[in-house]
Amino acid sequence: MENVHYIWVGPPKPGPTPLPALPRADITGPLSVQKTIGDSINLHFWCMDEDVPTFQAELPGIPVYGIMQALETTPLLTADMARIMPAIKTAVQTLLTRATAAAAIGHKSVNRFKVSIKELFALYLLYCRGGYVLDTGVVKTTPAPFPPFPDLMVPWWRDPESSGRNRSVKKVQPSATMATQWQPVMGARPHLWVLPNEADFLTTSAGMDVYEKGKTTPLKAGWQWCGESREKQPGTDCWMMYSPLGNIRALNALNYWLYVWNFVYQTIQSIPFLTDVQLDAFCNRSEQLIISALTQSIYNDAGMYEGNPRWQCQSFPQSFGADDYGREIHALGVKKYFVRSHLAFQPK
Numbered sequence: 001m002e003n004v005h006y007i008w009v010g011p012p013k014p015g016p017t018p019l020p021a022l023p024r025a026d027i028t029g030p031l032s033v034q035k036t037i038g039d040s041i042n043l044h045f046w047c048m049d050e051d052v053p054t055f056q057a058e059l060p061g062i063p064v065y066g067i068m069q070a071l072e073t074t075p076l077l078t079a080d081m082a083r084i085m086p087a088i089k090t091a092v093q094t095l096l097t098r099a100t101a102a103a104a105i106g107h108k109s110v111n112r113f114k115v116s117i118k119e120l121f122a123l124y125l126l127y128c129r130g131g132y133v134l135d136t137g138v139v140k141t142t143p144a145p146f147p148p149f150p151d152l153m154v155p156w157w158r159d160p161e162s163s164g165r166n167r168s169v170k171k172v173q174p175s176a177t178m179a180t181q182w183q184p185v186m187g188a189r190p191h192l193w194v195l196p197n198e199a200d201f202l203t204t205s206a207g208m209d210v211y212e213k214g215k216t217t218p219l220k221a222g223w224q225w226c227g228e229s230r231e232k233q234p235g236t237d238c239w240m241m242y243s244p245l246g247n248i249r250a251l252n253a254l255n256y257w258l259y260v261w262n263f264v265y266q267t268i269q270s271i272p273f274l275t276d277v278q279l280d281a282f283c284n285r286s287e288q289l290i291i292s293a294l295t296q297s298i299y300n301d302a303g304m305y306e307g308n309p310r311w312q313c314q315s316f317p318q319s320f321g322a323d324d325y326g327r328e329i330h331a332l333g334v335k336k337y338f339v340r341s342h343l344a345f346q347p348k
Contacts (some may be wrong), residue, residue: 002146003131006030007046007121009067009114012054025136027055030062032139036333041146042131046070046121048096067092067121076128076246080255087258088124092117119290122241123254126152130245135336137326138240142333152249153242153316154294155329238290239336240316240329253294 008026030045038061047055049066056064071089074081099113122133132146243250316329328335 001040001042002148003042003044003129004033004146005044005046005122005125005129005131005133006033006136007067007118007125007133008051008055008136009048009118009121011048011051012058027058027136029134029136029138030059033134034059034062036140037143037145044129046125067117071124074128078246080251081128084255084258087261088120088254091120091258091261095120119238120257122238123250123257123290126241126243127246127250127254130243130247133241134334135239137337138334139337140333141328141335144331144333146332148244149242150244152247152253152294154238155240155316155327238294239327240332240334241294242316257290 006029010026013024013026027045030043033041034043043062045055045059045062045064046067047064049068052064052066071085071092074085077085095113095117099110099117102108102110102113125131125133316332326335326337
């Protein structure tokens with residue numbers, strides 16, 4: 001049977017929000033899957049260690065695990081995982097510390113830090129445990145099975161209105177410093193996707209090498225950003241991911257996430273409180289990180305760059321539906337509901 005993982009970082013939700021939303025954004029997804037197809041899968045729910053007892057009471061019959069405890073007992077401790085486990089633990093702890101600090105002052109960045117923890121842990125699960133990793137807003141609409149696939153899989157589409165997070169990147173060589181600090185895995189090549197207003201912040205605060213669109217002189221040599229090109233590229237999203245246990249592409253994605261963390265996110269360890277402008281740039285960059293990691297690993301090893309005619313994307317069956325509430329993959333019988341528009345759950 002396939003593993004199906006849900007991850008929630010943060011305390012349990014107190015109940016329905018005043019906005020149109022899922023009755024409980026943290027547990028609606030796993031309860032839906034358990035009810036519809038629970039007997040044919042291994043369903044798992046992951047949360048912060050201190051919240052395990054509460055979620056165990058609210059999710060009867062669903063195994064609930066603590067994220068930090070899981071990182072201490074990695075089931076697939078290959079040589080590659082042994083090498084990067086300290087970096088994974090440090091990243092999670094740093095993000096958790098900053099989320100706690102942001103929550104204490106009521107800063108909006110708290111959710112972004114939590115989502116970054118969730119996304120890193122999702123990549124960890126894909127490689128070390130395998131199976132599906134779903135957002136908690138993903139529900140089961142039919143009893144269609146969760147089938148196995150031979151490779152890392154994500155939803156993708158060519159609708160230019162679907163995802164504003166895709167950026168066109170030209171293939172460039174990393175600087176000598178970068179080359180000594182990151183060893184590529186199976187031909188994976190580093191790329192960085194940035195927004196124009198982030199270039200200054202990334203270069204001065206994190207030492208990144210960044211070009212801005214339209215500029216002929218780089219801020220530093222090495223990286224080049226070419227702006228949006230959504231019509232030329234498939235949109236990629238991470239609300240449902242699949243990987244066989246120990247898959248090399250899942251490991252590539254995990255390595256790439258940590259690689260970017262090394263150059264960008266170390267900034268938050270040295271600055272007690274970023275300014276609002278810096279935090280906005282940090283949060284925008286964070287939102288792109290898992291997309292960047294997935295596309296870096298999933299697309300062909302020539303890299304994701306402007307003008308590349310070959311797309312070798314491992315994607316779920318192309319049977320999508322979309323409405324005002326979310327996006328559905330008919331072939332798998334799942335639907336991802338948007339956080340603030342779950343009108344389908346309101347009483348008729």
